[in-house]
Amino acid sequence: MHAYRSHSCADLTKTDVGADVRLAGWVHRIRDHGGVLFIDLRDHYGVTQLICDPDSPVFAQVEKLRSEYCIRIDGAVKARDAGLINAKIPTGEIEVFIRDMEILGSAAELPLQVFGDQEYPEETRLRYRYLDLRREAMQRNMVLRSDVVAAMRRRMWDKGFREFQTPIITASSPEGARDFLVPSRLHPGKFYALPQAPQQFKQLIMVSGFDKYFQIAPCFRDEDPRADRSPTDFYQLDLEMSFVEQQDVFDTIAPVIAGVFQEFGGDKTVDAPEAWPQISYADSALWYGTDKPDLRNPIKMQDVSEHFLGSGFAIFAKLLEQDGTEIRAIPAPTGGSRKFCDRMNAFAQKEGLPGMGYIFWREADGAMEAAGPLAKNIGPERTEAIRQQLGLGVGDAAFFLGGKPQAFERVAGKARTVIGDELGLTDQNRFAFAWIVDFPMYEADETTGKVDFSHNPFSMPQGGIDALSGDPLKVLGYQYDLACNGYELVSGAIRNHKLDIMIKAFELAGYGEEEVRKRFGGMVNAFQYGAPPHGGCAAGIDRIVMLLAGTSNIREVIMFPMNQRAEDLMMNAPSDPTSDQLMELGLRIIPQD
Template sequence: MGKGMGSLRRTDMCGNLRDTDEGKEVVLMGWVQRERDLGSLVFIDLRDTTGITQIVFNDTLSKEIFEEAKKIKSEYVLAVQGKVRKRESINKEIPTGDIEVLASSFKVLDESETPPIYIKDDDKVSENMRLKYRYLDLRKPSMQEKLKMRSRAAKVVRDFFYDNDFLEIETPMLTKPTPEGARDYLVPSRVNEGKFYALPQSPQLMKQLLMVSGLDRYFQIVKCFRDEDLRFNRQPEFTQIDVEMSFVDVEEIININEKFLFKLFKELKNIEISLPIKRMTYKEAMENYGVDKPDLRFDFKLIDISEFVNKSEFKVFSSTIEKGGSVRGINIKGCSDKFTRKDISSLEEYAKIYGAKGLAWMKITNDGITSPIAKFLQEEELNSILEKMNGKAGDLLIFVADKTSVVFDSLGNLRNEIAKRLDLIDKDDLNLVWITEFPLFEYDEEEKRYVAKHHPFTSPMEEDIELLETEPEKVRAKAYDIVINGDEMGGGSIRINNMDLQNKMFKALGFSQEEAEDKFGFLLDAFKYGAPPHGGIAYGFDRLIMTLTNSSNIRDVIAFPKTQSATCVLTDAPTDVSEFQLKEVHIKVDKKQDE
């Protein structure tokens, strides 16, 4: 049964006492990490959010109190009164290891059943159990440290943007469905029968309206919602640092955001980012690394060998080039002896995940080339490949031949996988790069039309505007992403603020004037009354915290996350609701019958 604290009031936190506190009378409160009954002595480790203090109960206490102390179990909630003294055997593993508290009295504030998971950092329990008992999982020091880092980061964000004259302004959670790249979460309206709100995928349109409103500089740490397939760095509800500025161009936005990133990593990790942050165009990133978010902590650049094998007898290469594709490879330097044929087959299976039909390879030894494809290549072709790829004895060369998009996707992801398998990635390294000059459009194979690479309000580069109607695939955007250690941390653009240009953009996207008005009418109306040049950026706050805490899963930096199937095993959401609730919002659920 839970009990009140009575007259006891906490004087200190468990992790803060030091040898300078010797002789001090204290009252500590917290959870029992572990207990040890040695007969004439009872030791407990008392834990709160700051750390652990060892408590000693001995037989100088009244017999009644001492016997009660022997009944204390793990995760009991206690208030303990006593005097700080030096420990006989010092524990150098914890900051309070020089001292202990000799208890004079205590009170059990609440008892605990045996927890279903251990409250320790090296617990190997399944993630599903961790999420089901998240309130226990969050008692672990490592989990608390991540949430503390998240809290400190939020303060740094606010301090920086307040100091730079940004206004923090909230935008609506119930808004209008708009096509922004992922499925909306829909909310039925009770008072407007048959109509729906959407939870915002981002505050994009609202922050642009704030610029039209003349508010000049805005930021917000905001929840966003996207009903999309989940992975290690995605959640259905996630947090953005959302930023927008008026009367700026790309350089000014990048400049102030570099100052923000410098402050963030300096204050939280004492790492000084080298400014200016290096930049790379989208084209350079794709050609060299196969992805628009390259991890630059290791090498393995993609190398195009198409010109040397376009007439090759090896038809996998030559016919691919004839059809408009390309052949590219990676030189895994000095690693030919680290990959068996079985290992190479494993790499091939990995490449197939990203659309590759196969993986060609060559091992270079002191005795020559070992490769199943070498016999199909002329000596001149082999020599040209080795020269272009800087192939030396001990190297392993791997190749993919396909549509260039497939080659990029498969080799771009494969280079990351190879670096992981070879343990080449220093987790303490921090590598930042701006990716610039994104294409304004990308071609959607399913819809057979061009769609916006970012969103329909991204401004094209002035020199490319004339290509909008004739060669849209060549139009570059005033868009930029900040990539840290191979993960997109943020992205933004300069927005269109001219109605004529906006209508050209809609036309290129295949929107009729009626469709544009239906989807975005409120923004287009606002643009009729004078919109300033404006642009901004949005950071994935959760992803930044992953980087700041060296976490490999986004769920570890969110207090109450969803599983990969977008469920909450703690609360059992989503769940059925009553017929009455459905009727109130004018919805009838058609449950499929088992066939």
Template structure:
């Protein structure tokens, strides 16, 4: 029969007990990590969210207490009162390794079945099993630390932005669907048959309306939802540190958020980072790194070969350049020793997943040189190419050519990161922070056969580019900026449009008729008629930020109850079917999925 806590109150968390408490009586509680029964000696490692302390029982213990301690097994819930004493055998692996608690009162508050996996950090258990029993997985100290770090960063955010004049204001979860971006999650309305709410992809429009309402500095720890395909750093529901400011320009927004990151690194990690952060333009990022979120902790930068190969006889290169595309290379210093022909074949398959048609190469080994393309070049072209990339004996040159520049950027941008991992070129202890600015206002969607907003329809274009909205949309740059940490976007934002006429033009440039724009965004357009201050802001991806600070590979490791690749949650097995009665009340019908041939 389980016992009660009656008469006992916790005085310390497990790792709060220290040598300064020797001789004092304390009360601790938690889960049993492990037991060691040596007959006349019993030791129990008690674990709570702070860590482990050893409970000791010996010849001086009451017989009933010894018998009770002998019954304890892993994950039993215990409460113990006792006297702190110095430990005979020191354990340097734990914070409380020099002391132990000689127990005078032991309560078994709850017994536990043998868990499906051991509650330790050194676990090789498959993630599916960990997620099925997430409440057990969360007991592991590694997961406990991740949740504590998440809490700490949220607290820092609230404190920092409060000190800088921001008000935390909640915005609605049930909103109007305004499809322009990822797919919305829709919620049927029972009281308005045939009509639907949407779950917010972000509080974007509401935070702009708050600026129009006179709350010139807003922030929110905001829950957001996107019905899109998942990957390691994506979830259908996620959390943003969201903010907006009035009467500011781009530099103001960037400066205040650099201050936030400086505070996070100092208070959460004890690391001093330099501000202001480096800034590079979108164009420079793509040309040098093939990515708008470049990892600059290592080299392997893209090198343009268009000038030295403009008139070459190799049709793959010449054809790409004549089609308005690009030919770019990565030089791998010392790569000939590490990248065999077989390895290069694997890298060729890798770039093909990014739509590249192939990967040309030259291996400058000391004994002989091999190349998949240099036989098509003149001696002058071959010399000019090697000089351009700075190649020396022992190096490898890798080249991608395509008539679509984006294919070259995507494939080589991914390849440089893959090579850095394979060749161990990344200093994982380093934090690399920078801004990417001057994004394109639009990007062309092959699926929709039109230009769509690169960020969202409310992003302000650079004023000098406004006259290109209809004549040269590809040449319009936005007042948009992304903060990048170690090759991942951790936050992004823009200065917003506050001129009603410019906003109407933007909707028109995106293909909306006046009727369509008013149908979707009429309330915002109307609000602009009553005076909209200049404003801008950004949002941090909290999950991704915590993931990067803890050097995790997936945001699932920093979210208490995450979804898996197919957007389901393995612990509660949702989504799940509901009663037919509930479906009827919502005035909707569920169609059977057609069999795929």
């Protein structure tokens, strides 16, 4: 017999009754029923009930066991009494009588319990992650992650892609986040960077003549943490293709993503890829207040500025006299009660706005009546025009925000989400996808007015080099994202493969030709030797698994994540370097005031 086990803790069934077996695993739970000990033994695969009474030669040893001891047992398989069968587990018809036992690893007092559903502070869970990972939900999440990655790989190979690995130590590149820098010992004073993405390398793979590339790629960005983003590193399904247009990329990646969600999404509906809408960035901001809309929520915001021009509601009327301002309405079907409207107004105040105007429609004396402060100020004619534009009726409401869109869009988007959730309008049993297209290539800093890239700097501008001769803030790129249920899952672009257009595009963002040639010498040189048109995208694996696992915290699907302060409490990282390490690298730490 094997030194540790003849079966896993999920293998034994009624057909094994009478067999002598050897099992190994962790003591999950112990129950003492009048001197008869019942032990749930757990391994990665399942649970088997063990039984031990004073007739066992190792009863005294078994009595000393505690939760999470790692043990090996030998015993005989017995059938459970009919009234004690547990139909919820594969081994529920049997139990194993312990005849011999060996403690493989004892356990100290536990900082968190593996058995049960107790909640523990995240700091405790991350500090003792190896214990946290033993819990059933975490085992399930990590298996899901592994299976999703395997499914992605299989689907990419089936589409004719080959997997190639790109360097981890490379040069700094402007990808929209801070680099992690790595000091060079051989070149004192110089630094490598961990790649924010394999962007330049995958483009060079296309220039090298490999038509289809993909990789399960680690990426490193020094970012501020949030629930759906890791502050240090993450993994993405990275792909690139030659001789393609935007739609070709969509047609390639959409079935891969849809297939993964259909395979692992349980009973939730997954819209067919051909039904995924393509929404411009501008329309997405207008309708949903975000570039990653949740289309499970049917609410679509609208511009209703014309109805407030010169109206009796002075706040909005005066706002509209300023350039770049508008009034937007958030329809709220079935939200037509003063109590709900007051609650949403309080929500806006908590978000830092003075409030949120509203109108609701009710029945009065057999007719429909518009109610609320706004309705009184603008009169029945304007109110009726708003109602007809929004397609609302008795029992419905609408909420209004005004000013420059960039000042209220974020709150409007959050309000749309809250309204959809509270009124039960959002379909919780669906994965709803949408392509967001026509991103602006550039954005201006609100304080300095400086123009910089708003998205991927290596994207092809729509209209080519001619588009770069006018207002840079009006230039659109062949850039696209895939949103699902309010999260960005995929981001990509058709690449700028023409050197003259690339140099001009970077010049508009303040990078001179000399700096471009210095920072991106590899690509600049390569583009002189017959670069093909190419494009691609990257899908965030961590975020995809997070959605499939039904959690809103990305750390629940990463095996060893950092905490929200970008610390690894288990391995004590980041840590102080030794004096010898600093000396060898030619570095000195300057204390912060």
